[in-house]
Amino acid sequence: xxxxxxxxxxxxxxxxxxxxxxxxxxxxxxxxxxxxxxxxxxxxxxxxxxxxxxxxxxxxxxxxxxxxxxxxxxxxxxxxxxxxxxxxxxxxxxxxxxxxxxxxxxxxxxxxxxxxxxxxxxxxxxxxxxxxxxxxxxxxxxxxxxxxxxxxxxxxxxxxxxxxxxxxxxxxxxxxxxxxxxxxxxxxxxxxxxxxxxxxxxxxxxxxxxxxxxxxxxxxxxxxxxxxxxxxxxxxxxxxxxxxxxxxxxxxxxxxxxxxxxxxxxxxxxxxxxxxxxxxxxxxxxxxxxxxxxxxxxxxxxxxxxxxxxxxxxxxxxxxxxxxxxxxxxxxxxxxxxxxxxxxxxxxxxxxxxxxxxxxxxxxxxxxxxxxxxxxxxxxxxxxxxxxxxxxxxxxxxxxxxxxxxxxxxxxxxxxxxxxxxxxxxxxxxxxxxxxxxxxxxxxxxxxxxxxxxxxxxxxxxxxxxxxxxxxxxxxxxxxxxxxxxxxxxxxxxxxxxxxxxxxxxxxxxxxxxxxxxxxxxxxxxxxxxxxxxxxxxxxxxxxxxxxxxxxxxxxxxxxxxxxxxxxxxxxxxxxxxxxxxxxxxxxxxxxxxxxxxxxxxxxxxxxxxxxxxxxxxxxxxxxxxxxxxxxxxxxxxxxxxxxxxxxxxxxxxxxxxxxxxxxxxxxxxxxxxxxxxxxxxxxxxxxxxxxxxxxxxxxxxxxxxxxxxxxxxxxxxxxxxxxxxxxxxxxxxxxxxxxxxxxxxxxxxxxxxx
Numbered sequence: 190x191x192x193x194x195x196x197x198x199x200x201x202x203x204x205x206x207x208x209x210x211x212x213x214x215x216x217x218x219x220x221x222x223x224x225x226x227x228x229x230x231x232x233x234x235x236x237x238x239x240x241x242x243x244x245x246x247x248x249x250x251x252x253x254x255x256x257x258x259x260x261x262x263x264x265x266x267x268x269x270x271x272x273x274x275x276x277x278x279x280x281x282x283x284x285x286x287x288x289x290x291x292x293x294x295x296x297x298x299x300x301x302x303x304x305x306x307x308x309x310x311x312x313x314x315x316x317x318x319x320x321x322x323x324x325x326x327x328x329x330x331x332x333x334x335x336x337x338x339x340x341x342x343x344x345x346x347x348x349x350x351x352x353x354x355x356x357x358x359x360x361x362x363x364x365x366x367x368x369x370x371x372x373x374x375x376x377x378x379x380x381x382x383x384x385x386x387x388x389x390x391x392x393x394x395x396x397x398x399x400x401x402x403x404x405x406x407x408x409x410x411x412x413x414x415x416x417x418x419x420x421x422x423x424x425x426x427x428x429x430x431x432x433x434x435x436x437x438x439x440x441x442x443x444x445x446x447x448x449x450x451x452x453x454x455x456x457x458x459x460x461x462x463x464x465x466x467x468x469x470x471x472x473x474x475x476x477x478x479x480x481x482x483x484x485x486x487x488x489x490x491x492x493x494x495x496x497x498x499x500x501x502x503x504x505x506x507x508x509x510x511x512x513x514x515x516x517x518x519x520x521x522x523x524x525x526x527x528x529x530x531x532x533x534x535x536x537x538x539x540x541x542x543x544x545x546x547x548x549x550x551x552x553x554x555x556x557x558x559x560x561x562x563x564x565x566x567x568x569x570x571x572x573x574x575x576x577x578x579x580x581x582x583x584x585x586x587x588x589x590x591x592x593x594x595x596x597x598x599x600x601x602x603x604x605x606x607x608x609x610x611x612x613x614x615x616x617x618x619x620x621x622x623x624x625x626x627x628x629x630x631x632x633x634x635x636x637x638x639x640x641x642x643x644x645x646x647x648x649x650x651x652x653x654x655x656x657x658x659x660x661x662x663x664x665x666x667x668x669x670x671x672x673x674x675x676x677x678x679x680x681x682x683x684x685x686x687x688x689x690x691x692x693x694x695x696x697x698x699x700x701x702x703x704x705x706x707x708x709x710x711x712x713x714x715x716x717x718x719x720x721x722x723x724x725x726x727x728x729x730x731x732x733x734x735x736x737x738x739x740x741x742x743x744x745x746x747x748x749x750x751x752x753x754x755x756x757x758x759x760x761x762x763x764x765x766x767x768x769x770x771x772x773x774x775x776x777x778x779x780x781x782x783x784x785x786x787x788x789x790x791x792x793x794x795x796x797x798x799x800x801x802x803x804x805x806x807x808x809x810x811x812x813x814x815x816x817x818x819x820x821x822x823x824x825x826x827x828x829x830x831x832x833x834x835x836x837x838x839x840x841x842x843x844x845x846x847x848x849x850x851x852x853x854x855x856x857x858x859x860x861x862x863x864x865x866x867x868x869x870x871x872x873x874x875x876x877x878x879x880x881x882x883x884x885x886x887x888x889x890x891x892x893x894x895x896x897x898x899x900x901x902x903x904x905x906x907x908x909x910x911x912x913x914x915x916x917x918x919x920x921x922x923x924x925x926x927x928x929x930x931x932x933x934x935x936x937x938x939x940x941x942x943x944x
Contacts, residue, residue, distance in 0.1 A: 211254035212262045214270045219277055219300075226267040227298035232322060234266040235294040237273045237282055242290040244309030255312045261319055266295070286354040295322035304328045307352050329353060342379050349383070359383045360391050371395065372402040381415065386422050393419065397445075414488050417449050424453050429464075452482050456493050463497060468505035471497070475511065487524050495519065499532045503540040503742030506775045512536065513545075526556045527565070534569065539742040543580070547573040580658045583631045587640075587654070587673070591665035593624035595642050598649060602628050604638030604656055607781040611788045612900075618643065632656045634781065635678045635745050637752060640671075646878050648842050655679045655749065681741065682749045686733040695726035730754070738769060744776035748783065757786040758793070792910075800908030805927060809836070809918045810906040814870070814893040817880055822893050824868065828922050832864025833941060835929075838904065838914040840872040841882030846913045849930060850886045856938055857890055863942055866890065872898045872912050917941070 214236075215222050226233045236253075238245035252258060262268055273282035273290065281287075285294050285302060293315075295304040304322035306315075321327040329351050338344045341362045348355040363371075363380060370376065377396070384392025396403060396415060404412045420442055427433045435457075442450045459478050462471040475494045483490035498512035512533060519529045530553035537546035550573060553566040587602070599618040606612040619626050621642070628640070636656040640663065642649045652671045654663065655678040665671040670687065673679035686692050699722045702708060710716050734754030738747050751757050751769050759766040770790075773783050803810060811825040828834050837853065839846035857867050871894035873879040883892055895901050899910055907916065917926040917937060926937045 210256040211259040214268045236270045237287045237292040245291045247309045463501045472511045502536045541743040583633045586660040587628045589663040590625045600642045681746045796908045831866040834918045835867045836916045837869045841878045843912045
């Protein structure tokens with residue numbers, strides 16, 4: 190028996206070890222890793238990563254764990270992971286010139302550089318990178334150690350393309366040139382490309398000390414532009430990064446013999462309008478700046494006015510118009526046409542204006558073909574054409590999975606109406622089978638909606654979704670969180686904050702507190718802490734919406750987060766809601782979402798007025814409605830015939846309403862003979878659902894409805910926007926109490942009837 194158990198154990202161990210997959214990384218320090226490599230006569234593979242790097246996480250999650258990757262790397266390398274921003278990773282990253290993440294470096298046991306690759310990559314590409322590191326003829330170290338270089342500029346560009354250190358080689362080359370060799374356009378262009386953006390150093394000094402010679406070759410404007418760009422960059426750094434006074438800087442510019450200190454001041458002032466949010470002033474002042482400083486220098490108009498307008502084109506509608514105006518002037522002058530089209534196209538695409546983006550990508554593509562240049566825009570033209578075709582057709586498909594706990598139940602989507610402002614529409618219901626369902630529809634714009642699961646016409650579960658043209662997946666995870674994948678609008682409106690660590694931690698804090706053994710909401714101190722935790726969770730969501738509104742370039746994203754976060758309403762301590770709405774009206778004139786938010790504000794104001802008019806001590810509003818048999822019921826007559834009337838607003842789909850039915854029956858049976866009547870008013874829209882709930886609950890009192898839900902005149906006159914809501918009215922038609930539920934209802938009626 191013992192031998193048999195040992196055999197089974199050995200088989201299990203072998204099976205488990207044979208299933209081991211993925212790269213096995215060493216956990217020691219750098220010295221121990223080198224010692225291990227030397228002992229095993231292997232090359233070291235280093236994954237330089239950071240905690241915030243998305244491609245780094247992709248490698249860890251999807252590539253490093255693959256069996257074929259593990260088999261190759263574990264056989265040929267000692268593998269080591271290094272956080273480039275912590276501990277010894279900082280010095281190692283500096284040693285190997287790591288400036289982008291992930292950087293995948295291969296070194297020998299002595300720590301000497303052999304090969305590298307940069308960025309996320311799939312398994313096959315990673316294995317190919319490893320094979321190149323094993324092949325002495327393919328290693329990038331050959332580039333660094335090449336002593337027989339015939340074309341140094343080409344060699345330097347190859348080093349730069351491979352992101353290998355080139356500074357020392359460049360400086361050695363550029364200082365070896367004679368004055369005659371130095372004063373050539375191609376050498377100047379190499380110096381601009383590799384010499385950095387500083388106002389000191391070898392490159393700057395060489396050009397400064399040889400100004401006259403370079404001006405003969407290049408012209409005064411180009412040389413002056415070189416110095417101006419570098420001093421302007423330094424001015425930005427001093428003002429915004431270092432926050433140092435600029436007077437010594439302007440003195441330095443003048444002492445160097447340059448006459449552009451005033452222009453730098455004017456440039457900082459002009460661009461500063463954008464960074465302070467005064468976009469309108471930028472648009473107003475930019476033409477004056479061009480007239481004074483940039484009429485003879487298109488480069489300055491390009492960098493100071495056009496590029497700045499592109500940066501902020503999606504923050505202010507007139508800025509976008511100005512960007513296009515200046516861009517068209519450049520295109521007409523045949524100046525940087527491909528760059529101009531690319532900037533405008535990218536800006537419009539980011540702002541959701543795909544048709545304008547397409548026009549500029551197409552212009553860029555046509556220009557490239559005409560000039561015999563590489564057509565970089567052709568792919569974007571194709572992509573945008575396909576996306577625009579999908580949007581114009583408007584069909585959407587939502588494929589859901591992971592809903593196994595709801596098998597056999599029905600589901601549909603209820604969504605905002607784009608024509609009947611303030612109203613809703615819904616799709617047909619489908620049955621959930623094997624945890625899956627598919628819903629389809631048509632949407633010419635993005636539309637906030639809810640998926641709703643029903644059990645016997647009662648809402649069992651629901652969640653938010655943004656409908657937009659295309660095909661997307663809705664996946665519910667093991668924790669019951671359902672998110673739409675493959676949709677940018679769902680990501681920015683819901684997924685980003687729902688999946689953030691801060692929000693998840695806030696949810697967990699609430700759950701842990703509620704599940705604590707001594708938790709009791711009746712205790713003031715516990716109730717206060719619970720409310721504090723709920724408010725903290727809500728603040729994370731609110732802060733996200735406000736930040737997204739401010740930073741997103743897409744007006745539709747701005748509109749969605751404003752709608753979802755109710756950021757369009759002013760409060761006593763924050764009047765920014767109306768400002769957001771005004772901006773959205775400029776961005777999206779006549780858009781149904783803007784109209785819906787304005788409608789909601791109007792409704793809220795009317796409802797607040799109505800609620801005040803039906804407060805305790807005010808006269809009840811009289812109306813006539815119909816019961817289940819279609820018989821008219823006069824509310825005033827019921828009040829006159831009874832001592833007290835409890836008017837209760839409810840709905841078949843409202844769980845708290847249905848849960849309160851036993852209590853209502855209890856007080857009805859107890860006080861009916863003493864003059865209490867109950868009139869319940871349903872906020873349903875479908876007669877069959879209202880009738881069904883009425884029969885299921887066996888309601889013994891008067892139950893009426895006009896089946897208009899929140900659009901009901903009766904609901905509006907009582908300021909009802911949600912249920913349950915109740916009012917207790919005396920024989921004189923005066924409201925003596927409202928909002929009574931649970932123990933509050935018992936206490937109110939005991940006080941009224943005296944028992």
